[in-house]
Amino acid sequence: MSITKNVKWSKKDLLSIYDLTAEEINIILDTAEEFKKVSQRNVKKVPALRGKTVVNFFIEPSTRTRMSFELAEQRLSADIINISASTSSLKKGETLLDTVRNIEALQADLIVMRHSAPGAQSFIAKHVSAGILNAGDGAHSHPTQALLDIFTIREKKGSLKGLNVSIIGDIVHSRVARSNIWGLLKLGANVTVAGPSTLVPREFEKIGVRVCHNREAALEGADVVNLLRIQHERQRGGFFPSIGEYSRFFGLNADAAKYLNPDALIMHPGPINRGVELDSSLADGPQSVILEQVTNGLAVRMAVLFLVAGCLEK
Amino acid sequence: MTEKQLLKSDSDVKTAIAKVAATIVNDFKQGIIDNFVLVGIQVHGVSLAKRLIIEIEQQCGHQAPLGTLDITMYRDDIGIRRMLPIIRETEIPFDINDCNVILVDDVLSSGRTIRAALDALNDYGRPLKIKLAALVDRGNREYPITADYCGMELRVENDEKIIVELNGDEAEDSICKAAWSNRLIANDGTLI
Numbered sequence: 001m002s003i004t005k006n007v008k009w010s011k012k013d014l015l016s017i018y019d020l021t022a023e024e025i026n027i028i029l030d031t032a033e034e035f036k037k038v039s040q041r042n043v044k045k046v047p048a049l050r051g052k053t054v055v056n057f058f059i060e061p062s063t064r065t066r067m068s069f070e071l072a073e074q075r076l077s078a079d080i081i082n083i084s085a086s087t088s089s090l091k092k093g094e095t096l097l098d099t100v101r102n103i104e105a106l107q108a109d110l111i112v113m114r115h116s117a118p119g120a121q122s123f124i125a126k127h128v129s130a131g132i133l134n135a136g137d138g139a140h141s142h143p144t145q146a147l148l149d150i151f152t153i154r155e156k157k158g159s160l161k162g163l164n165v166s167i168i169g170d171i172v173h174s175r176v177a178r179s180n181i182w183g184l185l186k187l188g189a190n191v192t193v194a195g196p197s198t199l200v201p202r203e204f205e206k207i208g209v210r211v212c213h214n215r216e217a218a219l220e221g222a223d224v225v226n227l228l229r230i231q232h233e234r235q236r237g238g239f240f241p242s243i244g245e246y247s248r249f250f251g252l253n254a255d256a257a258k259y260l261n262p263d264a265l266i267m268h269p270g271p272i273n274r275g276v277e278l279d280s281s282l283a284d285g286p287q288s289v290i291l292e293q294v295t296n297g298l299a300v301r302m303a304v305l306f307l308v309a310g311c312l313e314k
Numbered sequence: 315m316t317e318k319q320l321l322k323s324d325s326d327v328k329t330a331i332a333k334v335a336a337t338i339v340n341d342f343k344q345g346i347i348d349n350f351v352l353v354g355i356q357v358h359g360v361s362l363a364k365r366l367i368i369e370i371e372q373q374c375g376h377q378a379p380l381g382t383l384d385i386t387m388y389r390d391d392i393g394i395r396r397m398l399p400i401i402r403e404t405e406i407p408f409d410i411n412d413c414n415v416i417l418v419d420d421v422l423s424s425g426r427t428i429r430a431a432l433d434a435l436n437d438y439g440r441p442l443k444i445k446l447a448a449l450v451d452r453g454n455r456e457y458p459i460t461a462d463y464c465g466m467e468l469r470v471e472n473d474e475k476i477i478v479e480l481n482g483d484e485a486e487d488s489i490c491k492a493a494w495s496n497r498l499i500a501n502d503g504t505l506i
Contacts, residue, residue: 034384034401043437046387076387306387 012311013125013132014304016141017182025183028303029151035306036299038075048306049078052109057100058135059085059115064270064294065135065144069112072301081108096120097127104128109312110305131308139173144304145269146179148297150187152289153224155296156265160187164261166218168194168250169228169277170239172201176269177228181209194218195250198239215250219259226267227252227277243276253279257287265289318477318490321468327449327480327487330465331362334447335369337463338416342376347443350414353381355431356402359419361480362449366418381406383417388430404434411439416463420478422448425457450489452476 009027017025038046054073058066066082073080081103085091088099096115103111110131113121118140125132136142150160157163165184171177171193184191185208193204194212204211212218219225230246240246252266260266266278266288274280283290322330341347354363360382367378384402417431428446435444447463452470470476470491477490 031401034387034404037404038387041437042439046437047433048387048389050390 009307010311012308013121013134014143014308015122015125015132015134017143017146017179017186018141020143020183020186022186022188025147025150025186028147028300028307029154031307032147032151032296032299032303033155035075035302036296038302039295039298045075045077047077049073049076049309052078052309053107054078054080054110054112054305055103055108056080056082056135057088057103057111057113058083059088059090059096059113059120060136061085062114062135064297065114065142068294068297069133069135069144069301069305072298072305073112075298076302076305078110078305081106097124100124100128104130110309129312131312133304133308136175139175140178142175142179144297144301145176146183147304148293148300149176149180149226149267149269150183151296151300152267152293153189153265155292156289157223160184160189163189163223164192164221165189165224165226166192166194166212166222167226167228168215168218168252170199170231171195171204171228172199173231174228180226181207185209192218192222196240196246215252215256216259219252219256222260222264224265224267225252225260226269228269229271229273229277247276251275251277251279252282254281257282260287263287267293269293318492320488320490321470321476322466322489324486324488326466327478327489330449331365331369331487332373334449334463334465335366335373338366338445338447339370339374339376341445341462342370342374347414347416347445350416350445351379351381351408351410352416352418352447353383353406353410353431353435355417355419355427356382356384356386356404358421358478358480359383359417362420362447362478363418365480365482366447378416379408381408381410381415383431383434385427385430385434388434390426390430406438409439410435410441412442414443414445415441416445416447418447420448420480421450421452421476422446422459422461422464423452423454425455425459428459429457449478450476 108130112133112135114135116138118138120137121132121134134143167177181191191209192212193200193209197213202211266282268290272278352363354360363380371377382403382405384404386401445462448461449465451461451464451467473494474491475494479488481487
């Protein structure tokens with residue numbers, strides 16, 4: 001394990017990868033390495049957050065992220081409350097800030113929050129003393145997903161520096177893509193984004209990634225390919241003619257995978273639409289690290305919760 | 315950078331390590347701790363444990379396995395201490411069930427680190443016995459914990475810190491004291 005030198009973690013919130021330095025990302029990844037071992041033990045629990053209260057406040061539906069956060073909190077011995085949109089007083093007309101202030105009045109130490117509005121967590125973090133962890137804000141940011149993707153790549157490849165990482169799919173609507181791009185660039189990877197031009201605008205070149213509208217060009221020489229799901233729920237329609245056509249031109253199948261480097265990793269943040277963006281033979285094949293991403297997500301979330309909890313006001 | 319004041323020189327430290335090893339070997343020979351392993355508490359307990367293993371082998375030929383334990387996840391002061399919680403490697407490459415574990419740390423003071431280490435070990439299994447070895451006992455105990463194998467007792471002021479530097483063959487070993495208020499920063503950025 002590489003101990004990060006001379007760097008101090010001092011953030012009470014995790015809002016976006018964009019706000020983190022490369023050193024801070026490495027602190028999280030190093031810390032996560034040790035937390036991963038906790039989950040491999042017989043006793044999968046440590047008392048690091050004993051006596052702390054964590055509220056999982058998910059205004060937008062989530063299964064895997066919420067489950068992962070919840071388990072991470074339990075493995076750190078925190079007390080947990082779950083609030084979802086349907087059970088919150090937002091339905092009764094309460095403002096978001098009032099809801100969060102009520103949560104805080106119950107002495108919640110950390111709030112894990114998902115919201116459909118970009119920047120919702122940053123706004124809340126300015127107004128409350130509880131630590132805020134962004135579990136996804138609209139199409140903007142999903143820092144823990146990017147961190148677990150990067151952790152998985154680092155674990156397999158040793159370092160991110162100089163790796164060719166291609167992200168294929170609905171880039172414009174994807175908070176996973178944005179977060180990955182920021183994190184990967186900070187750690188020195190070469191990033192390519194690819195998909196139909198309606199979903200992958202040229203504007204992305206401005207943040208330092210290669211934009212590609214051709215699957216084979218995106219796959220050629222890639223060390224990692226991260227496939228994103230076509231997000232029906234974020235599309236108001238008309239971005240491409242049909243799912244079948246998308247799959248034919250941008251889905252990853254055995255023929256297209258020949259363009260990848262031989263030891264390339266195949267990643268997917270889930271849930272997979274099998275046969276659309278990724279063929280089953282590859283999703284379940286030897287290059288796939290999709291389920292390891294899920295395992296690593298737990299370790300990364302434990303690390304992030306642990307680090308921000310150490311920076312709360314008394 | 316605070317002034318360091320030398321308390322014990324190279325030969326004193328080497329004698330103390332040999333003494334700790336000798337008391338362990340004595341218990342081993344009497345059958346009190348047959349089949350024992352050393353678990354060093356990160357970070358300075360690990361270097362002491364490595365030295366003890368060499369010394370014990372020289373004294374009685376027994377090769378004790380080494381484990382390392384990081385107790386950061388078991389501390390009871392999260393949010394109280396303003397310090398970067400660097401988590402170091404916990405690597406226990408053996409089954410601690412039914413064996414005798416000697417916990418190793420450089421300086422024993424409040425006993426809180428050892429309390430956390432006992433909790434941590436507990437999550438790895440159920441050792442037959444747990445013993446504690448420390449190079450320096452500086453008093454100021456806050457928990458009912460004592461060392462089974464101890465190199466020396468040193469008394470310093472409450473606002474002072476004892477710094478054990480074990481360098482083995484590469485450089486001289488030493489024990490120094492320095493003021494807590496201006497804590498020293500090690501080469502790897504950690505406070506010592």
